[in-house]
Amino acid sequence: MNMPEIVKAYFDADIRNDADALVATFAAEGVVKDEGALHQGRRAIRDWWLAAKEKAHHVTTPVELTGSGDKVSVRALVSGDFSNSPATLDFAFTIEQGRIVGLEIG
Template structure:
């Protein structure tokens, strides 16, 4: 786990693999989004963990079709070269209609190894 204090960074200073995932996820491009992940990556979202490419692909497909929403990247943080947080503001037809979520990324070998999404 990272031990350094997080540094606030410009959202466009996030690593390319993170911006590629976020952009692909926003336009519901499952193949490109999935390609950003390490083959045995894990994603934790809404209290459920999805491990490995097949489970993450199912999660991406479900999340793209379950609700309609807009997302805006509002902040970014870097703890070390492998740990980043991207804060997103979402509005849509999901329960509550508005939420700010933190996407906590751990990178390994130039790909996303873990992603935890939580308020």
């Protein structure tokens, strides 16, 4: 799959369970929207991601990419300790200056 390097870095960090590398993919004031909640800034994103990993022990596997340039969506199979696992979710990324400024998961 030919995805933007910063998006690939996000998924690679997630697979390695590397919070520092994952957070580094975001702009300083980046925003994640997941399960109806907003998480803004690297500290909030780190806290969100660590809590999600602790709760669900999930693994995310990208399966399809659409879009290009500064807006791409990645359909991914997410499996872990949660009801209806595995689930197919869309990760909609907005990228500016080589960093993720927005991510909406749904």
